[in-house]
Amino acid sequence: MGRWNGATLSGKAAEGRILGDADVDAALAVCARVPVDSVLAASRIEVAARSGLRPAGGQLWGYDRGGELVAVCWAGANIVPVVPDGDPGALDAFARIARAQGRRSSSIVGQADAALGLWDRLSGTWSAPREIRANQPSLVIDHDPLVRVDELVRRSTPGEYGIVLPACVAMFAEEVGYSPASGPNGPYEERVRGLIAEGRSYVRLVAGSRGPQVSFKAELGAVAGGVAQVQGVWVEPAYRGRGLSEIGMAAVVQLARRDVAPTVSLYVNDYNARALASYRRVGFRQVGTFATVLF
Incomplete structure (x- = not known):
């Protein structure tokens, strides 16, 4: 483990360290203080708790105060700071x-004060981001949905990977601005395949001119601490305006709460007024704010 010392904004010494496997339980205890904010990290x-930090695919950083671990940061494909008490x-x-x-990560994401605060400290040395999404309402639902459930929404199966992947790529490109596809066994493709295998991919299929196609989809992109975070919500453009996102999300909530975790969360861009209104009709309520810095 390495230690890194420097001055805080208040002039006091700041100490951080790269954590090891022996610190994982303490890190999970930090996350348990803010389960919705910390679910990405x-x-x-939790993968590290089962298999070790190396197979988990990133580094875990920690911050101690008075000999106690009080904040952590996951540094992998994304950097996710978890600072429950807001200590600068x-x-x-x-x-x-x-x-x-x-910089080794494609984004900084998490609770807004922590994510934006970390970027403020890095902005003078890291390259400029492509985009900063500073206000992303964090929503949760921990009860049955308030609207009817689309009975056609279900978990996708491994045999449907070839149908699901194009919808996932289309969603990502629409949301982020570029295609994540990198080949049959690329990291994004493997991510989609893994979510399907883990039962965390939900779809509504309809008949298309070339066979079945996805009309609605969503994934549970992160699951930990009794929280399942929904990501990748997408409706095929030809089917938009029919209320599929509302009843589809209701189905995802019902299935996820039954099979995965009692609390379902998501975060959404503040300018996406239509999605916010739809999620609120389903029964989601805002509990905080996320932010994402995209590189």
């Missing part, structure tokens, strides 16, 4: 580690 840390010293420490290592 906690889902990877934690962000100072994480920024120092990040500057020393250089």
Whole structure:
């Protein structure tokens, strides 16, 4: 484990360290203080708890105060800071580690104050981001949906991978601005295949001119600490305006709460007024704000 020392904004010493397998349980305890805010990081840390940090696919950084681990940061494909008490010293420490290592991640994402605070500290040394989404309402539902459920929405099967993948690529390109596809066994393709295998991919299929096609889809992109975070919600353009996202999300909520976790969460861009209204009709309520810095 390495230690990184520097000055905080208040002038006090900030100390961060790269955590090891022995720290994983303490890191999960930090995440448990804010289960909705931390689900992206906690889902990877739970993998580390089962298999070790190396197979989990990233580094885990920690910040100690008074000999106790009080904040953590997952650094993999995304950097996800978890700072339950908002201590600026934690962000100072994480920024120092990040500057020393250089940018390796495609985004900084998480609770808005932590994600944006970390970016503020890195903005002078890291390359400019493509986009900053500073206001993404964080929504949860922990009860039955308030609208009818689309009975045609179900878990996808491994045999439907070839149908599901094009819908996932289309959603990603529409949301982020570029295609994530990189070949039959690329990281995005493997991610989609893995979500299907784990029962975390939900679809509504309809007959198309070339066979079955996806009209609605969503995934549980992160599951940890009793929270299942929905990602990748998408309706095929020809089927938009028919209310499929509303009743489809109701189905995902019902199935996820029954089979995966009692609380379902998601975050959405503040300018997507139509999606926000739809999710609120389903029964989601806002509990915080996320932010994403995209590189």
